[in-house]
Amino acid sequence: MSSxxxxxxxxxxxxxxxxxxxREYRRFCYACSQxxxxxxxxxxxxxxRPQADSAVCLxxxxxxxxxxxxSKLTRNVSLLSYNEWAQDFVARxxxxxxxxxxxxxxQELKRMYARNFNQHLIVPIPLSxxxxxxxxxxxxxVLARCIRTNITDVLVRIIHEEKTSKKxxxxxxxxxxxxxxxxxxxxxxxxxxxxxxxxYTTGATVRKAATVLLEAGxxxxxxxxxxxx
Amino acid sequence: MxxxxxxxxxxxxxxVLPCDLVQQDDDVQSDAAxxxxxKPSPPLPxxxxxxxxxxxxxxxxxxxxxxxxxxxxxxxxxxxLKRSEATCNRCGNQDQEQFAMFDCYWCGRNKCLYxxxxxxxxxxxxxxxxxxxxxxxxxxxxxxxxxxxLTDAQKSASKQMVEILQHRTNNELLxxxxxxxxxxxxxxxxxxxxxxxxxxxxxATPRTDVVLELIPRIRQAFPNLRSIALYxxxxxxxxxxxxxxxxxHQTRRYFQYFDVVIIDEIDAFPYHYDDSxxxxxxxxxxxxxxxYYLSAxxxxxxxxxxxxxxxxAMINRRYHGYPLPVPSLKWIxxxxxxVERGKLPPKLTAWMxxxxxxxxxxxLIFVPSINxxxxxxxxxxxxxxxxxxxxxxxxxxxxxxxxxxxxxCLITTTILERGVTFPSVDVFILGAENDVxxxxxxxxxxxxxxxxxxxxxxxxxxxxxxxxxAMKQAVKQIKRMNER
Numbered sequence: 001m002s003s004x005x006x007x008x009x010x011x012x013x014x015x016x017x018x019x020x021x022x023r024e025y026r027r028f029c030y031a032c033s034q035x036x037x038x039x040x041x042x043x044x045x046x047x048x049r050p051q052a053d054s055a056v057c058l059x060x061x062x063x064x065x066x067x068x069x070x071s072k073l074t075r076n077v078s079l080l081s082y083n084e085w086a087q088d089f090v091a092r093x094x095x096x097x098x099x100x101x102x103x104x105x106x107q108e109l110k111r112m113y114a115r116n117f118n119q120h121l122i123v124p125i126p127l128s129x130x131x132x133x134x135x136x137x138x139x140x141x142v143l144a145r146c147i148r149t150n151i152t153d154v155l156v157r158i159i160h161e162e163k164t165s166k167k168x169x170x171x172x173x174x175x176x177x178x179x180x181x182x183x184x185x186x187x188x189x190x191x192x193x194x195x196x197x198x199x200y201t202t203g204a205t206v207r208k209a210a211t212v213l214l215e216a217g218x219x220x221x222x223x224x225x226x227x228x229x
Numbered sequence: 230m231x232x233x234x235x236x237x238x239x240x241x242x243x244x245v246l247p248c249d250l251v252q253q254d255d256d257v258q259s260d261a262a263x264x265x266x267x268k269p270s271p272p273l274p275x276x277x278x279x280x281x282x283x284x285x286x287x288x289x290x291x292x293x294x295x296x297x298x299x300x301x302x303x304x305x306x307x308x309x310l311k312r313s314e315a316t317c318n319r320c321g322n323q324d325q326e327q328f329a330m331f332d333c334y335w336c337g338r339n340k341c342l343y344x345x346x347x348x349x350x351x352x353x354x355x356x357x358x359x360x361x362x363x364x365x366x367x368x369x370x371x372x373x374x375x376x377x378x379l380t381d382a383q384k385s386a387s388k389q390m391v392e393i394l395q396h397r398t399n400n401e402l403l404x405x406x407x408x409x410x411x412x413x414x415x416x417x418x419x420x421x422x423x424x425x426x427x428x429x430x431x432x433a434t435p436r437t438d439v440v441l442e443l444i445p446r447i448r449q450a451f452p453n454l455r456s457i458a459l460y461x462x463x464x465x466x467x468x469x470x471x472x473x474x475x476x477x478h479q480t481r482r483y484f485q486y487f488d489v490v491i492i493d494e495i496d497a498f499p500y501h502y503d504d505s506x507x508x509x510x511x512x513x514x515x516x517x518x519x520x521y522y523l524s525a526x527x528x529x530x531x532x533x534x535x536x537x538x539x540x541x542a543m544i545n546r547r548y549h550g551y552p553l554p555v556p557s558l559k560w561i562x563x564x565x566x567x568v569e570r571g572k573l574p575p576k577l578t579a580w581m582x583x584x585x586x587x588x589x590x591x592x593l594i595f596v597p598s599i600n601x602x603x604x605x606x607x608x609x610x611x612x613x614x615x616x617x618x619x620x621x622x623x624x625x626x627x628x629x630x631x632x633x634x635x636x637x638c639l640i641t642t643t644i645l646e647r648g649v650t651f652p653s654v655d656v657f658i659l660g661a662e663n664d665v666x667x668x669x670x671x672x673x674x675x676x677x678x679x680x681x682x683x684x685x686x687x688x689x690x691x692x693x694x695x696x697x698x699a700m701k702q703a704v705k706q707i708k709r710m711n712e713r
Contacts, residue, residue: 003326097352098345101330136335136352 004029005104006089026176027104034086039188039228047203048078048228062201068176072210074220076200078118078228079108086227094198095137102139105226106146112224113147113194120188120194120222122148125209128160128178143226154184155209180209182216189216195223230346230356230392231336232267233412234259235660237298245271245304264306265337274305277515278364280484282307282351285466290362304358308342318359319481320347333682350481361484363470366429370454373421375452380550383415386542387423391418393519394426394489395541401520403495403532403541407710408647408676410512410523412549413446416491419521420447424454424471429489432474435508437461439493439648441625443474477506483513490514494647495522495531498671502538525647525676526669526706538622545710551685554678554712556671556704561692564660568604577659580690581638590653590687591631592638596647597675602640605659626712647673652681661691671703 002009005027028036043050047177051057063069078085094100113122124140132138142150159179182188195206195214200223209222230650235373236256244545248261259268260533274280283292298301305391308328309316315328322328322344332564333341336356353359364604386404393402406412416432419601434440436462442643444458457465459475459482466479471486490510514520522531535541547553584592596602599618606616618628624644631639632651639645642666656678667672671691676689690699 008327059488092348096348097331097343098329098348099331099343100345136354137331138332138334142331 004032005101006032006092027078032085035083037081037083039081045075045229047076047200050081050228059202061222063207069207070216072207072221074205074222076223076228077112078200078201078207078225079105079112080227082201082227082229088226094135097135097137099137099139099142102142102146102226105143108144109146109224109226117192117194117222117224119192121154121191121211121218122151123154123193123195123209123222124151125195125197125205126155126157128157129180130160131157140197143198147196152184152187154182154188155180155182155212175204178208178212180212182212185216186219188213190219191223193218195221197223197225198227199229200225201229230262230263230266230306232358233257234267234269237294240298244298244300246294246297246305247292247304250297258456263634264304265308265310265342265355266682267276269705271305273586274303274359274361274418274676274679276303276361276363278303278362279482279486280359280361280512280672282319282353282595283360283484284351285667286360286362290360290488292360302365304322304359305361305460307353307357307359310342310353310355315342315344317344317346317353318351318683319353321505321512322346322400339381344616348479348698349503351696352479362488363527366427366469366471366494366564367455367675368427370588371453373422373454375453377414377417377449379414379418379523380411380546380548382544382546383411387415387418389542391422391619392413393521394419394422394428399538399540401516401522401540403522403524403527403535404544405532405541406523406525406544407553407675409549409553409650409680410544410545412493412523413443414548415544416448419489419491420451420454423489426555428471429486430472430489430491431480431487431510431513432472432491432493433477433480433513434474434493434648435477436494436504436644437476437623438628438644440476441494443465444541445473446625447474449669467657473593477509480513484514485515487514487518489519489521491521493523495524496526496528521616526672531569537587544632547591547680549682551679552674553707554687555707556675556689557692557710558661558693558696559692560660563694563696565694568601568608571604573608574604577692580657580692584655584657584688585637588655590655591634591651592685593638593645593651593654594638594640595656595658595666595679596640596642597660597665598625598643599642599659600683602642603644605640611638613637614640617645618642629701643670643674645677646670647676649677650680651677653684653687654678655688655690656680657690657692659692662695666697666699668699668702668706671699672706673702 011031039048042054044188045054046060049057070106092098122144124144127138157179158181186202195209206223213221232245233248234243235246236243243258261303307318316323327346328342329345329383330340330342341354341356342599343352393399399508427682440460447456454472455470456472457468459466459469459479564574602616602618615627615636617624675689678689679685
């Protein structure tokens with residue numbers, strides 16, 4: 001009997017045809033899987049915001065209307081909707097540091113990468129030195145390593161900013177600060193890059209990273225995240 | 230963080246120091262390593278007080294070289310490895326599936342193990358030392374006093390408790406008191422005596438609600454004693470006091486600190502089941518500590534263990550002298566289907582109407598699950614009827630508001646089964662046949678009624694869809710208690 005990776009309750013296997021033919025074992029119990037909302041039907045075609053149609057959402061239109069931010073990010077792809085369960089998950093994974101939780105989505109992340117960004121260069125969003133010391137690990141790097149084990153260091157975060165989760169939307173979007181720097185220009189040159197992060201909220205972080213990557217010669221920059229709020 | 234064995238200049242004894250506190254003229258005795266892998270292993274801690282993670286230290290609590298050398302601060306292993314079997318020294322976890330590996334930046338990209346079992350209280354890893362710091366005990370300057378009165382039954386139990394404090398061989402006492410016997414007041418003479426002897430006390434209980442209920446009563450009785458309350462989210466966890474009232478989880482942050490340990494509701498879930506909580510309480514207690522177990526429904530194993538040495542104090546009368554209300558069993562049929570369809574079971578409506586018509590008391594309705602409590606609240610949809618459960622954001626406020634009679638009726642899960650006092654209530658259990666209502670739970674719930682001198686009676690109804698053995702046993706137990 002296996003137990004749920006998240007809530008540690010025993011997983012009750014209900015015997016079915018699925019049990020026989022499924023290759024992957026279950027990592028979450030029924031109650032936890034019920035609370036996850038996979039983004040697989042209708043969403044914004046550009047940023048994966050869950051919505052009623054697949055048109056480009058208003059936020060994306062606004063980004064693209066800005067002369068500074070226009071065409072920085074090709075598109076974003078996310079796995080799950082950032083609901084209440086996801087908030088608890090992130091609190092435990094990122095803030096408490098239960099790193100192994102990322103493993104639960106390994107298969108799905110790999111599949112998402114292969115389907116959308118095959119052959120792209122994987123670049124996790126880096127943390128500042130101060131945040132690294134505080135957390136002891138980089139959650140984006142952990143997610144990136146679920147897709148591929150060797151990751152080249154390309155970006156660093158040179159400015160320590162307040163947690164974006166504590167900022168308002170206008171504060172995130174209006175700022176044109178440049179917290180990132182490319183350390184390894186050679187490996188970025190003429191490459192299609194996919195940024196990996198835990199959450200896409202307004203898209204400001206990935207766009208700031210995309211800015212410096214494009215300047216360093218990247219052909220295109222997209223992003224993939226575990227959650228989309 | 231990496232550590233190393235060092236003989237500091239001008240000293241003879243080697244000490245374990247973090248690498249960044251080593252000075253040039255120190256005599257380094259070992260390779261630098263994370264604390265779990267340091268050879269030879271650091272000694273077991275001896276400093277009595279708190280055992281904290283570095284991230285839990287306040288700005289005043291800095292790890293200094295001087296303190297480590299003087300031994301007024303000690304570092305010990307967070308996760309020990311013995312033949313590749315890991316043990317978390319903070320929570321006692323030994324389940325290997327509850328340990329996971331990660332790339333740790335703290336010690337320079339090592340593969341570190343961390344404990345998943347206690348991660349919600351902060352992360353313990355193979356490179357994280359536990360910091361042992363002594364705690365200042367601000368004992369009051371004058372002897373405490375309390376001017377309330379105890380009944381004869383309370384007095385004799387109280388006397389037994391104080392006697393154990395001085396007893397040479399007996400270190401444990403079970404205080405077996407019926408619900409509403411006035412357990413809290415019985416503790417007061419013990420608290421006075423222990424504090425007078427400069428002994429530190431811990432009152433541990435499995436439930437946050439009980440901590441919140443106890444603390445104002447104790448503060449009111451002893452305004453000169455600065456007691457602190459510890460529970461998840463408590464603001465007082467950085468303070469120190471000779472009297473700590475804590476959930477069993479939070480005692481993990483203490484190490485061999487308490488002389489007297491009072492465990493309230495010994496049989497209550499999860500203390501009864503969870504070895505890690507037993508570990509936590511034993512770790513917080515001094516090896517010579519005296520243990521007091523309080524319960525209205527103690528487990529048989531404990532009774533058997535303590536019976537022979539006369540280590541049981543019995544109180545089978547409530548402090549007001551009236552008998553315990555005896556529950557009546559009422560069949561209400563398939564109530565679950567009604568609730569699922571968004572309707573109120575007609576028999577429940579009838580009982581509720583009758584209660585409201587004939588009694589001036591408030592009403593507590595216990596239900597088997599959170600789901601049912603929420604459904605019932607929305608079906609009834611009355612402003613003066615509200616539900617509460619462990620996941621409820623306003624749990625604390627609602628219970629407080631009910632106590633102040635702002636609601637007529639409170640629908641609750643078993644979280645309020647014990648340790649809480651409302652002066653004048655009738656009690657219903659909807660779905661008393663459910664497995665969550667064990668004998669102990671039923672006795673406890675029935676014990677919520679008739680607790681005050683002004684209103685020593687109250688109706689208790691087990692509304693069920695088929696009697697269970699637990700229901701019959703509970704009634705039998707209550708009747709037996711009343712006969713003695």
